[in-house]
Structure formats: C-alpha cells, structure tokens
Amino acid sequence: MQIGELAKRSGLSAHTIRYYERIGLLPYADRDAGGRRDYDEAILVWIAFLDRLKTTGMPIREMLQYAKLRAAGDHTGPARRRILEAHRDRVRAHVRDLQASLLVLDTKIDTYVETEKRTHSHDDTEHSFDEQQTRARPARP
Amino acid sequence: MQIGELAKRSGLSAHTIRYYERIGLLPYADRDAGGRRDYDEAILVWIAFLDRLKTTGMPIREMLQYAKLRAAGDHTGPARRRILEAHRDRVRAHVRDLQASLLVLDTKIDTYVETEKRTHSHDDTEHSFDEQQTRARPARP
C-alpha cells in the first residue's frame, strides 16, 4: 500500500503522514524500488490508536514519548501504562468539565427559549458588557 | 477594579485581557483619570461565560460572533440561541467521542496491567512499527 491509499484509509493526509514520519510518530516506512513508501496494513492499527490519543487531546510530544518507549522494547510496558493512566485521568477530568459546561449551556439556552416564548424579544440573563451601550429595546414596529 | 486585580480574579492574564479587548471579546473598558482600565464586577460574569465557551472548545471567532450579536441588541436572542444550540450539540458529540476513547484507553491499560501481572515483561497487544527492530526481550538478569 502506498501513501495515497494509506491516506484514504487512515483519514490522514499524505502530507500529514510524511510529517508524522519525520517527527517520529510513524516508523520510517520501507521504500519500494522507486523510493516510495510501502505500507503494511498493520500501520492502520497504530494510526487508529494515535487518533484516539489525538482526539482525546494528547499533545504530539507526549505521543512521541509513548512511541519511543514502545520502540525501546517490551520492558517499557509499565512506563507506557503510566502515561496512558495519567492521560486517562486527564480525559476523565475533562469530560466532567464538559458535562458541567453542558449544564450551563442548557440553562442558558433555556432562558433564551423562555424569552422567545414571551414573544417580545427581551433578555434578562446575566449582564454582558454591552448592557450600558445597548440602545433601548427596538420595540418591534 | 483595575486590570491586575481583574486578572487575579478572572484567572486570565492582564496580557490576555487586553488582547481580548483588542479583538472585541471584552468591551472597551472605561479608563480612569490616568488612562487605566477600570472594571466593574459585572465583567467577571461575562468572562466566566467566555471561559465556559473556551473550555468547551468554541473558537474565538465564534465567541466573537456571539459577543457581537449581544452588542447588537436584544433582538438577536434567537440567533445567539442557535449558536449555543449548535455548540452544545458539538460538545455533546465530543463528549461521546471522549467516552468511547476512554473505553479504549481502559482496555489498553488493562492489557498492560495483565502483562505486568505475568511478571516477565511482554507485550502482545497490537503491533507497533518497531516490532521488527525490537531487540529480543532483554530477559531481566
């Protein structure tokens, strides 16, 4: 499989794949006779895992650490586990944060909905900076 | 309240507060006799809300849209509501994503833990690129 197909199948762009290889997130790929990268299906599994780390907000420099530990041999298992555990904890905390924020959003949206129900437009939730300079309610004609 | 205290109380740096004012996220603050920004407590509420939007991943340019609608008057309530609803939906989707990823992380961590239980270090989860070049297990001395 060459880079174009891997791009399609992995969802990364070919540019990004090369970039990842350069920085060490992806292995230096074998080249074919013409000097082109030739990938094995197996790489897809690794990329999928990287994607998980990425979507959960792990910075590249930390993925790199993980990748290097892996490359360093089986004995680094515990260190890798600790990285993942720390990351998991951060993700959990982030999820809690997001859920709290969702409640706030829901509440805020509700106040907008209530206001709209009362037909005439009027917003009495907490004050934003423009409150002073807000021209008097434009009293729909 | 001048900018230093607001910085302390809001958690933003004074630099960031000025930057937010420049780009329009925060109102142009009143200046005191000496030309310094003089804030009212009320600003804290708005900053707290911006923080919610920020921690839930709303890009600044969208917060700006929201801020401008608010400044445009009460009649923009429905538009603001729609922005928040769209954002809420994205956040919900993201939370689901994160939760799915947490399961993956937990599973992966478990395999590390299991491996460690078996005392000798050995990792047989899916293969990373270094598998070929991995030196034979360094057989703890």
Next chain:
DNA sequence: CCTTGACTTAGAGCGCGCTCAAACCCCTAG
C-alpha cells in the same frame, strides 16, 4: 516517445491563541 499523475525531498508558511517586548506614563511611599 511522451504525457500524466502519484510519488519524493527540504523547507517555508499558516491559523490559532496567546505572550511578550519596548518605550512610555503615572501614583505612592520612603
């Protein structure tokens, strides 16, 4: 043979969200 198009490299550029620097002003305490 020639074109097409997918690939190669090194390196520059970009969008985001700050973050800091330089040069200056003003107030207060010692």
Next chain:
DNA sequence: CTAGGGGTTTGAGCGCGCTCTAAGTCAAGG
C-alpha cells in the same frame, strides 16, 4: 526627589499541528 510598581500602547514573536510549495523522480498508458 526618587525609586518602584503598577499601568498604557503598538507590534513582534511563539508553540502547536499541520499544510503547502518547489523542484525533481518514476511507472504506466496512449
């Protein structure tokens, strides 16, 4: 009177994670 510590402005710089450009190579199809 002076030193210090807050503030002001404009504009440059930075870290991140890509993303793209330029110039070149190669293999297959017409």
